[in-house]
Amino acid sequence: MSFRKPSVLPGFGLTFGFTTFFLSAIVLLPLAALVLAAASMHWSDFLRVVSSPRALGSYRLSFGASLLAASINLVFGFIIAWTLTRYEFPGRKVIDALIDMPFALPTAVSGIALTTVFAQNGWIGRFLEPLGIKVAYTWLGVTLALTLISMPFAVRAVQPALLEVQRDLEDAAETLGAGRFYVFRRIILPTVLPALLTGFTLSFARAVGEYGSVIFIAGNLPMKTEITPLLIVIHLEEFDYKGAAALGVVMLTISFVVLLAINLLQAWGRRSRVRAAH
Amino acid sequence: MAASLPGALAADTTRPGQHTWMHSIVRWLFITVSLAFLAAVLLAPLATVFVMALAKGLPAYLHSFADPDTAAAIRLTLITAALVVPINTIFGLAASWAIAKFEFRGKSILITLIDLPLAISPVISGMIFVLLFGLHGWFGVWLQEHDISIVFALPGIVLATMFVTFPYVARELIPLMEQLGNDEEEAAITLGAGGWMTFFRVTLPKVRWGLVYGMVLCNARAMGEFGAVSVVSGHIRGLTNTMPLHIEILYNEYNFVGAFAVASLLTLLACLTLIVKTLVERTGYRRR
Numbered sequence: 001m002s003f004r005k006p007s008v009l010p011g012f013g014l015t016f017g018f019t020t021f022f023l024s025a026i027v028l029l030p031l032a033a034l035v036l037a038a039a040s041m042h043w044s045d046f047l048r049v050v051s052s053p054r055a056l057g058s059y060r061l062s063f064g065a066s067l068l069a070a071s072i073n074l075v076f077g078f079i080i081a082w083t084l085t086r087y088e089f090p091g092r093k094v095i096d097a098l099i100d101m102p103f104a105l106p107t108a109v110s111g112i113a114l115t116t117v118f119a120q121n122g123w124i125g126r127f128l129e130p131l132g133i134k135v136a137y138t139w140l141g142v143t144l145a146l147t148l149i150s151m152p153f154a155v156r157a158v159q160p161a162l163l164e165v166q167r168d169l170e171d172a173a174e175t176l177g178a179g180r181f182y183v184f185r186r187i188i189l190p191t192v193l194p195a196l197l198t199g200f201t202l203s204f205a206r207a208v209g210e211y212g213s214v215i216f217i218a219g220n221l222p223m224k225t226e227i228t229p230l231l232i233v234i235h236l237e238e239f240d241y242k243g244a245a246a247l248g249v250v251m252l253t254i255s256f257v258v259l260l261a262i263n264l265l266q267a268w269g270r271r272s273r274v275r276a277a278h
Numbered sequence: 279m280a281a282s283l284p285g286a287l288a289a290d291t292t293r294p295g296q297h298t299w300m301h302s303i304v305r306w307l308f309i310t311v312s313l314a315f316l317a318a319v320l321l322a323p324l325a326t327v328f329v330m331a332l333a334k335g336l337p338a339y340l341h342s343f344a345d346p347d348t349a350a351a352i353r354l355t356l357i358t359a360a361l362v363v364p365i366n367t368i369f370g371l372a373a374s375w376a377i378a379k380f381e382f383r384g385k386s387i388l389i390t391l392i393d394l395p396l397a398i399s400p401v402i403s404g405m406i407f408v409l410l411f412g413l414h415g416w417f418g419v420w421l422q423e424h425d426i427s428i429v430f431a432l433p434g435i436v437l438a439t440m441f442v443t444f445p446y447v448a449r450e451l452i453p454l455m456e457q458l459g460n461d462e463e464e465a466a467i468t469l470g471a472g473g474w475m476t477f478f479r480v481t482l483p484k485v486r487w488g489l490v491y492g493m494v495l496c497n498a499r500a501m502g503e504f505g506a507v508s509v510v511s512g513h514i515r516g517l518t519n520t521m522p523l524h525i526e527i528l529y530n531e532y533n534f535v536g537a538f539a540v541a542s543l544l545t546l547l548a549c550l551t552l553i554v555k556t557l558v559e560r561t562g563y564r565r566r
Contacts, residue, residue, distance in 0.1 A: 004382030008464050010473035015376035019388070022369050026440055027394055030406035033416060037409050076315050083312040087305055095313070097556050101320055103495075104548035106502025107400075108522040109541040112529050113323035116330060123322055148319045180300065209399025212504030212522065216529070229401035229505065236405060236509060241414050248402045255397045 034252070037245035049243045050250050057223035058231045063254075065139060065227075066207035069146035070154075073203045074196060077154025084155075085162045099156070102149045107212025114145055115217045137219030142227065145213040150203035157199030161192040197265050205258045209251065327545045331538035342539040350516040351524035351540070357432070358520060359500040362439045366496050367489070370447025374485075375477070377448075378455030379463065389452065395444045400505025404438045407510050430512030435520065438506040443496045450492030454485050491558045498551040502544055 004012065038046065049055065084096050102110065118125040118135040125135060135141045165188050173183045211229040218225040228251055235244035332339050342348060373392060377385060395403060409415050411428035421428060428434045462484070466476040482489070504522040511518040519527065521540055528537035 003384070004380050007380055007460075008467050009379050009460060009476075010467065011375060011477070012380050012382075015372040016380075016382075019369070019373040019376050019392075022372075023388075023391060026437070027391065027444060030410055030441070031394075031398075033409045034402065034406045076311075079308055080312045080315065083308045087309055089309055095316065097552050098316070098320060100552055100555065101324070101548060104498045104502075104551040105324075106504060106522050106541075106544045106548070108504045108525045109327060109502070109544050109548075110323065112525065112537060112541060113326045114319075116326050116534075117322045123326065124318060144319065148323075151319070180304075205397055209397075209402070210505075211399065211401045211508075216526075229399050232399075232401050232405060233509060236408060239414055241409055241412065244405055245409060248399075248405055251399055252402060255399070258397075 034245050034248055037242055038249040041242050041246060045242070046246050049246045054222050054226070055228070055231060055247060058226050058228040059250075061139060061142060061225065062208055062228040065143045065146055066204050068143050069150055069207045070200045070204040072143070072147050073151050073154035074200050077151065077199055077203075078158055078192070078196060081155050081158035081162055085159055100152050103152050107149060107210065108216070110148055111145060111213035111216030114148060114213065115141070118144065118217070136217055137225065139225060141217035141219070142214055142225060145217050146207035146210055149210055149213050150206045153202035153206060154199035157195050157202060158192055161195035162188075165191045194265060194268060198262060201258055201262045201265065205255060205262070208254065208258075324545065327538055327541050330534055331542040333538075334535050338535050339539050339542075342533075342536040345536065347516045347519065348524060348528075348536065348540060351519045351521050352543070354432070354435070354519065355501050355521040358435055358439050359497055361436050362443055362500045363493055363497050366440060366443055367447050367493055369444070370449075370451055370492060371489075373448040374451035374455050375481075377452050379460055392448050393445050395441050400442060400503065401509055403441045404506035404509025407434055407437050407441075429510050430514065430518060432518070434510035435507050435518065438510045439500050439503050442503050442506050443499045446496035446499060447489070447492035450488045450495070451485055454488040455481070458484055487558045487561050491555060494551050494554045498548060501547060 041049075080099070084092060084099075115122075115136050117123050118128070118141060120126065120129050120134075120136070122136070128135060133140070135144060169187050170183050173187055174180075178186070209229060211227070211233075214227055215230055218227065218230075220226055220230060228247060232244045232247045232251075235241075235247065343352075377389060408429055410417055411421060411434065412418055413422070413429075415429075428437070462480050463476050466480045467473075471479070501520075502522055503520075504526075507520055508523055508526075511520065511523055513519060513523060513527065515527065521544060525537050525540050525544075528534075528540065
C-alpha cells in the first residue's frame with residue numbers, strides 16, 4: 001500500500017481493514033441512510049417540516065437552553081477547575097473524582113433525580129417555590145439538566161490548562177506591582193482561554209443532543225418545553241420517518257459546524273501555545 | 279495559620295502572598311461556590327436516588343427487584359452489555375493498532391469518523407437504525423417477509439448501543455499507544471516474534487490499564503444508554519425494556535420506589551466506574 005509509510009510491524013492490512021469495515025457498517029452506512037431519507041423528500045416538504053412553528057419552538061428551547069447551560073458551565077467550570085487545581089482542602093480528591101459522575105451516571109437516573117430534587121416539594125424546589133421560581137417542568141429545568149450533564153466537559157477542559165499556567169510568571173508580575181485582577185487578565189486568562197472555549201463548545205454540543213435527562217424535567221409542552229430530540233421521537237412514533245430524518249439532518253448539520261469550530265479552536269490554541277513558547 | 283491545612287501543597291504554603299486576607303477571602307469564596315454548585319446539581323440528586331429508593335424501607339426496596347418485569351429489564355441490560363462491550367473492545371484494539379502503530383494518509387479523518395457517534399444526539403443514533411430496519415424503513419418489507427425483527431427486538435437494541443459506545447475503547451487506546459511508541463514492538467518483531475505474540479506479550483501488557491478504563495466506560499454507557507435504545511426498543515414490558523427504559527415506565531406510573539430502586543443499581547454501577555477510573559489513574563496511567 002503506497003499511502004502509508006513502511007514499517008516492520010505486521011498487521012496493518014488486517015487491523016485497518018477491520019476498522020474501516022466495522023466503522024462503515026455500524027456508523028457510516030446507517031448515517032448515510034439518514035441523509036438519504038431526508039434527501040428523498042421534496043425540498044418544499046423538507047422546509048415545511050423543519051420550519052414548522054413547533055420545530056422552530058423546539059430549536060429555540062434546545063439551542064437557547066444549551067447556550068445558557070454552556071455559559072453557566074463556562075463560569076462554574078472555571079471556578080471548580082480553579083478550586084481543584086489551586087487549593088488544598090479536605091475531600092478535594094473525592095470531589096475531583098465526582099466531577100465525572102454525569103459521564104458515568106445514566107441520563108434517565110440524572111433526569112428523575114433532578115426532577116425530584118427541584119420539584120415543588122423537593123429538597124431544593126421547596127425553597128425556590130416561595131420565591132416564585134419554578135424549575136421542574138419549565139425551561140429552567142431543561143437548562144438545569146443540560147448544565148448537569150455537560151458540566152464535566154467544562155471542568156475537564158480547563159483543568160489541564162490551569163496546571164499549565166506558569167506560576168513564576170504570576171509571581172514575577174506581582175513582584176513588579178501588578179494587582180491580582182491584572183495578573184488574572186493578562187497572564188491566566190490568555191493561557192486558559194482556548195481551553196475555556198473548547199469546554200464551552202463541548203458542553204454545548206453535548207447539551208444540544210441530550211434527551212434522557214431532559215424529558216423527565218421538561219414537562220414536554222409543545223412550543224414551550226419541547227426539545228428538538230423529543231420532537232424527532234414524536235415524528236418517529238407517528239411513523240413519519242422522513243420528517244424525523246429532516247429534523248435529524250438539521251441537528252446533525254449544526255453538530256458538524258460545532259465540531260469544526262472545536263477543531264479550529266484547538267488548532268488556534270496549539271498555535272498560540274507554540275508562539276508563547278518561543 | 280488558616281492556610282496551613284494538613285496535607286497542603288508545600289509549594290503553595292511557602293509562596294509569597296498566600297497568607298494575605300485577600301487571598302483567604304478569594305480562596306474561601308471559590309471553595310464555597312464550587313461546593314455549593316456541586317452539592318445542588320450533583321450531590322443532592324445522587325442522595326435523592328437512595329433516599330427515594332429506601333423511602334418505604336428496605337423490604338419494599340428489595341421487593342421491587344422481585345417484579346418479573348424488573349428482573350427481565352436487568353437481564354436484558356446485562357445481555358446487551360455482554361454483547362456490546364467485547365465487540366467494541368476488539369474494534370478498539372484493531373483501530374488503535376492500525377492508527378497508533380502506522381503512519382498513513384487520512385489518519386485524522388479516520389479518527390474524526392470514529393469519534394463521530396460522540397457528537398451525535400442519542401435520539402438520532404437510534405433513529406438511523408429505525409430508518410434502515412423499521413417497518414417503513416429501507417429494509418423493513420424485506421425483513422418482514424423473512425420474519426426477521428431487528429427494531430423493537432434485541433438486535434436493534436444491541437446495534438444502537440454499539441453505535442453510541444463505538445468510540446469509547448478506541449479513544450482511550452489510541453493516545454496511549456501513540457504515547458508509548460513502537461520501539462518495543464519493533465524489537466520483538468526483529469528478534470523473531472510473530473505478530474500475535476508481539477501483540478499479546480508486548481503491547482497488551484503495556485496498555486492494559488487504558489484498556490480496562492476504556493472497557494469500563496464503554497460498559498457504563500452501554501448499560502445506561504437511554505435515548506438511542508428508547509427509539510429502537512418499542513418499550514415492550516418484560517421483553518425489550520432495558521433498565522433505563524424500565525425506570526422511565528415505573529416513574530411515569532408513579533411507582534417511585536421501583537423506579538429509584540432500579541436507578542440505585544445504575545448509580546452504584548456509576549460509582550463503581552468512577553472507583554475503577556480513580557484506581558487506574560493511580561497506577562500512573564494518565565489520560566493524554
